[in-house]
Amino acid sequence: MFNKKILAYLRFLPVQLFFGLLLCTWIPYLFFDWDYLTQGFDKASTFNILISATLTLLTLFTLNLIRQFPGINSTSYILPVFLFWFIIIFALAELTHFPFSFIYYCLSSVCLLSYLFIVNIINRRYEVQTLAYIPVGRALNMPEQVPSADWLKLDTTNLDQYVNGIVTDLHSYDLTADWQEFIANKTLQGIPVYHHRNIRESLTGRVRINHMYENELGSLLPCENYMLIKYCLDILIILLLLPFTLIIFLLTAIAIKREDGGKVFYVQSRVGYRGEIIKVYKFRSMREASKEVLTVDNDDRITKVGKFIRKTRVDELPQFLNVIKGEMSLIGPRAEFIDFAVKLEQQVPFFNYRHIVKPGISGWAQVNQGYATGAEETQLKIEYDFYYIKHISFTLDLLIFFRTIHTTLTGFGAR
Template identity: 35%
Template sequence: MFFITFAVSNKFVLQHFNNLEVLGFSLFFAFVMQLAFLGLGLYKPKLRDKWWGMLRRLILATALSFLFLMLVQTIFQQSYYLTQTLFNACLYSLLATLCLRTLMLKINFLGFAKRNVLIMGSGERAMIIENRMRRKIDRQGFNLMGYAQMPGDASSSIPANKIIKLEQSLVEYVALNNVHEIVIATDERRDNLPVEALFACKLRGVVVSDILDFFEQETGQIAVNLIYPSWLIFSDGFSSTNEIRNNLDWLFNASLAFLLFLITWPIMLLTYVAIKLEDGFRAPGFYWQERVGLNGQNFRIVKFRSMKVDAERHGIKWSSAEDDRVTKVGRFIRKYRIDELPQIYNVIVGDMGFVGPRPERPEFVSHLQQVIPYYYERHNVKSGLTGWAQLKYPYGSSDEDAQEKLKYDLYYIKHRSFLMDLLILIQTAEVVILGKGR
């Protein structure tokens, strides 16, 4: 996509300016367009949108790019940002990208690069892969050869046509079927794994993976229901080695929070007034609530009030997608995440960062720690305004939803870095612009 936008912008300015101006304009134009595409989720490897959904994202990304470039033109008064030229470049970039994207939806150009994967096991653990990766879009990076029956496997509902009964040795099967990766997903490993055959496959360049590592790589989450202590102890990650990030964490987050406040204060003012108009000027505009943050310490989070004043008169409970306690203004500001903007204060005082697991209420944390293994580990990093789980999983209101989000939170904790935080911040734009909030 970068080369398409670069080539299109290059064509439209070539006739007016010298080579250096053309190069500078084209590179900046392409960078802005790609950033907009990234922010609107167009580079998600498992984007599930149909053609119309993709078109909507492309139009929004192109429109945002055009508005931003026009703003740059106004601020810097650069003559080469001609409005008509810029409009034409954006339009033809949109058309060229749309044609290529449409073609890619119809034809899988990269299918030849898929890995052939054999699952060793056909029991309960293997069934998790079958359930989680049953759609083609979940298997974009690999071809599933099947599930090899192993001694000790429990019964499962894996379709019979996907179960493989190895009639020859594992090494021969791997060679004949060009298997690139073997995933160990047996229910009982002790004395049941063909260690010598796996070793021979490994020497021939075949990747041998544990189901946890495979699941993590393909889904962007850590399956907490499959974790065993030794994997957690010897696994890489779960600690930040970036000393600059560690030492300047508050300065970076506070600076970003102040910048966000400068941009959004008019929206915040309008929201405050709208809340007052709906519920009366005596009703509070903000809502303070106890949450659990870093190392299990409680702090008070601040949000725009999106529920009725007496929302908890019947006790504390999960907020649901169609919660009747939510006000009309509240429903709108939740959808576009405007209710979270006052948490800029929490970021500045150091209670939260911009990226991290969303903080939960102490009452929910006490319960979830009892029913979900490793739930407390999400408190090993500072809570955030947005996070990996918020990008990957819709709003949830149950123990099962909390467990699914924990899988993404643990993945973030294991892999977190400045670049990952930056990616999450950029892709949060998709949630806000497309109204994917609660």
């Protein structure tokens, strides 16, 4: 019983941080150096502990922030997040000439990586939620709409098992006085009660829009201060990646030119920030045609080189120029073709609202769904875009950044 309680407490970030710092700073010394027991910590030992503790804190904090967003399989983020902070901290330590031991740093990192997978197993045990729902109004079909949770249908006001929360349509006229009393009693007992729209949004990562007032999107303008910080971060990341991207640019240009001798770059007119028309730059991945049409699965216009660069998203790299010009961001809703955008304005409610932020090279819809072509897929994409606009933050952008790395490696959603 004691062991089970300890494991349950490991769900909480402060406990994870305590054990993480203890294990990842102390255990390496068992294999590395025992002199500190008699002589105390010297300057090098202090720096060893400092960089190890920094790596542990930043990695655990980042993974904890990522887990808060819906539809996240945290297992796939452990390695990229760990490697990201491992490289950043090591580079900073080298640049500042800290007297630290690389062997100790590696031993500590192995301990941390092992610890992260153990914590992840414990977290996943508690990730699936059991939710009871009152089948009235728009909450009638919650199990079909949100299959990621375990659902318990309430036909009566008797609830004799543990649930993580109760879901219903709080605006429904079918919510009788008995149900309202039931909700009040369960709230007093500490069981949270959710409106169907809020729980659907938090578990699917999408915002469904039928009426503007439902989510008050008209009043949700992105914070101007964060948008300025976001632009500065975009420029900083592009500059840091420049030595690597220049090599990729050169190799890609040579490959495209050698394959068919055509143009290396392709310029497309797209709808950008606040509906303005922008010229988007891409590596040419298809045979040139007289008219722009949407790409479909197994499109025979795609070249051999084009198939590879589209799968790995290398064809998007020239859009760094659009980002530098301030027309786009690294993260944001996808910029649409003009003709396609005009059609969507007529078919999808409040489609234009997605232009309230700059379009991005990658985005919440792209990493969750991939490219969309039909009206039904596009409707889902818009719901993902609205979720991003509603919850835009550094944390969400960081999640999309790591998820973009994952989709780049796997080729998810490429056409």
